[in-house]
Amino acid sequence: MEALIKELVETYGPSGEETAVRELIDEKVRGSVDRTFTDNLGNLFALREGPAPRLMFSAHMDEIGVIVTHIDGNGFLRITPIGGVAPHLLVGQRLRFKDGVIGTVYHEKIKGLKELSWPKLYLDIGAASREAAKERVRIGDMACLHQPFVNLGERYLAKAMDDRIGCAVLVEAARRLPPSLPQGVCFLFSVQEEVGLRGATTAAYRLEPDYGFAVDVTSVGDTPEAPLMAVSLGKGPAIKVKDSSVLCHPRVRELMIETAEREKIPYQLEVLERGGTDAGAIHLSREGIPSGAVSIPCRYVHAPSEMVDVSDVRHAVNLVMKLSTRAWPLLDSGNGSR
Numbered sequence: 001m002e003a004l005i006k007e008l009v010e011t012y013g014p015s016g017e018e019t020a021v022r023e024l025i026d027e028k029v030r031g032s033v034d035r036t037f038t039d040n041l042g043n044l045f046a047l048r049e050g051p052a053p054r055l056m057f058s059a060h061m062d063e064i065g066v067i068v069t070h071i072d073g074n075g076f077l078r079i080t081p082i083g084g085v086a087p088h089l090l091v092g093q094r095l096r097f098k099d100g101v102i103g104t105v106y107h108e109k110i111k112g113l114k115e116l117s118w119p120k121l122y123l124d125i126g127a128a129s130r131e132a133a134k135e136r137v138r139i140g141d142m143a144c145l146h147q148p149f150v151n152l153g154e155r156y157l158a159k160a161m162d163d164r165i166g167c168a169v170l171v172e173a174a175r176r177l178p179p180s181l182p183q184g185v186c187f188l189f190s191v192q193e194e195v196g197l198r199g200a201t202t203a204a205y206r207l208e209p210d211y212g213f214a215v216d217v218t219s220v221g222d223t224p225e226a227p228l229m230a231v232s233l234g235k236g237p238a239i240k241v242k243d244s245s246v247l248c249h250p251r252v253r254e255l256m257i258e259t260a261e262r263e264k265i266p267y268q269l270e271v272l273e274r275g276g277t278d279a280g281a282i283h284l285s286r287e288g289i290p291s292g293a294v295s296i297p298c299r300y301v302h303a304p305s306e307m308v309d310v311s312d313v314r315h316a317v318n319l320v321m322k323l324s325t326r327a328w329p330l331l332d333s334g335n336g337s338r
């Protein structure tokens with residue numbers, strides 16, 4: 001699985017430009033499902049046919065990045081974020097465009113970090129003039145972090161763990177599913193999560209699943225002076241209770257907990273005070289879709305190097321597999337079964 005993760009995190013794919021990631025995942029997952037297809041926004045669906053109720057697991061393919069807003073007379077590029085990027089985390093970082101152009105981020109004169117804002121940042125691609133810069137980059141071109149994957153032993157470090165690690169978990173779970181399932185399962189690889197859960201919105205509408213699950217990273221509270229949070233690296237995947245985008249359906253949450261306990265999969269309960277996932281869009285689709293989320297604990301989410309624990313990833317694959325192979329109750333809609 002390590003080779004798959006390395007390939008996924010090192011692929012270029014800011015929101016709206018997920019093509020390379022989608023092609024890679026399609027190639028990896030195609031042999032494990034009945035069929036794959038893509039929609040107008042670029043979402044990739046990987047389907048295992050089966051009877052109702054139908055489950056949908058969603059991991060997003062896009063990563064945070066920047067977009068070029070202006071090129072000045074000396075060839076410096078001005079940028080603005082795609083998704084939640086803190087400007088101070090980009091200073092000194094290398095960014096890479098789709099076609100391979102690389103630059104470094106620096107800032108104008110400031111008195112302290114507090115003064116650092118997007119208008120103070122610029123991207124230097126080594127162009128000596130506006131004309132030279134324009135030969136390589138256009139207004140509206142996007143760039144994302146340029147960081148290699150590193151295996152630290154028990155932990156992995158990379159850019160875009162959010163949410164290529166979720167994509168890797170779904171690809172691996174799809175590979176390990178038995179030939180026959182009690183219900184239909186769709187693995188969705190969604191687009192544009194980082195800019196507002198946009199891909200999952202249209203995908204859930206099209207698919208009309210009976211249950212929805214996001215598979216995404218979550219923050220942790222186990223680093224020096226971190227905000228208080230009861231999720232740590234290495235203690236198992238987290239079963240989401242809530243974040244800013246969703247209050248997970250209590251019945252779904254309980255069935256997830258029951259599955260983890262029966263299968264002896266370690267788990268944690270997640271209350272994320274800031275941030276959202278695809279479950280936020282899925283549960284609001286049509287008449288409302290009972291939803292939950294499997295979260296992979298991750299340090300330094302949206303920083304240039306995000307860290308996950310190998311055992312959490314392994315257990316997350318197992319949890320998604322066991323959720324897919326357990327028989328889910330058929331919903332009696334409209335009876336207030338919540």
Ligand SMILES: [Zn+2]
Pocket residue numbers: 060162163193216217
């Ligand atoms: Zn994410």
